[in-house]
Every structure is written in structure tokens, then in C-alpha cells.
Amino acid sequence: MTLVRPHKPVKIDLNQDYPCPCRRKGHLLPIVLTEAFGCDRCQQIFVVEDNGQNIEQLSSSYPYKRIWRWTGYRWLIIRPGLSSLGPSIIIGIALAGLFMVLPAIIFWLAYRR
Incomplete structure (x- = not known):
């Protein structure tokens, strides 16, 4: 049995x-007077989050944190969960659903006689 x-x-x-966390051979070193x-190795910067248990990579090339x-x-x-992806994703999904259902409603209203 393994623990x-x-x-x-x-x-x-x-x-x-x-x-x-990005590279196996790199080491994170503290930046003086910052958190x-x-x-x-990879020259990335990581910020300690408010809870002190997580780090976030500072990068604008990813769509999510x-x-x-x-x-x-x-x-x-x-x-990341849906909340961290932002409300724009949720609004986009809702609009896509509306545009898929709207033609069906119009068709039903036109031919229900």
C-alpha cells in the first residue's frame, strides 16, 4: 500500500x-521589495496572490490566468472555472444559444396555423 x-x-x-512551474530546471527567485x-531560466514573473498560497504568471499571451x-x-x-474566464464568455454562449433557438421559434410561429 502506498501513501x-x-x-x-x-x-x-x-x-x-x-x-x-513552467520549466523543470528553472528556479524562482524573489524580486527585492515586491511580492x-x-x-x-524563462524570465517569467510570478506574483504571489493575496491568500499567500498561489502564484499567478504575469503574461498577456494566455486567454486566462x-x-x-x-x-x-x-x-x-x-x-480556471467559468467565473475566471469572464462574463464575456458566458454572454457569448447565451447569444449563440439565442441565435440557435430564434429561427426555430420564428418557424413555429409562421407554420402553426
């Missing part, structure tokens, strides 16, 4: 270095 370590979040220490880390949680020995990626 599985629980994935409990651990508060991130701003004075410690961590492995980079952020920089990777020595990339967030990781430190478990004490590795990073776990946090998958």
Missing part, C-alpha cells in the same frame, strides 16, 4: 526560492 501525500496548500515564503518572483499552488514539494496548476 498519497495530500495536496494541502502551503503559504509561500517570499524569502525562499522555488522551482519554476513577486522571477525565473532565472495561469495560477499555481505550492504543496510544499511541487506546484499544482489551478484550473
Whole structure:
């Protein structure tokens, strides 16, 4: 029987270095006078979130935030839910549904006699 370590979040220490969640060989090093880390390999910047347990990658090339949680020995990626994708996605889905149903309603109204 193998024991599985629980994935409990651990508060991130701003004075410690961590492995980079993007690259296996990179290390996150604290950026002085900030609550952020920089990777020595991929040059990405990561900001510690308010709860102190997650980091967010500062990047504008992804449609959603990339967030990781430190478990004490590795990073776990946090998958975004619908709320973090933004209301524009939800509105788009609602409009697509409306445009699919609207022709059916018009057809039903025209031929119900």
C-alpha cells in the first residue's frame, strides 16, 4: 500500500526560492521589495496572490490566468472555472444559444396555423 501525500496548500515564503512551474530546471527567485518572483531560466514573473498560497504568471499571451499552488514539494496548476474566464464568455454562449433557438421559434410561429 502506498501513501498519497495530500495536496494541502502551503503559504509561500517570499524569502525562499522555488522551482519554476513552467520549466523543470528553472528556479524562482524573489524580486527585492515586491511580492513577486522571477525565473532565472524563462524570465517569467510570478506574483504571489493575496491568500499567500498561489502564484499567478504575469503574461498577456494566455486567454486566462495561469495560477499555481505550492504543496510544499511541487506546484499544482489551478484550473480556471467559468467565473475566471469572464462574463464575456458566458454572454457569448447565451447569444449563440439565442441565435440557435430564434429561427426555430420564428418557424413555429409562421407554420402553426
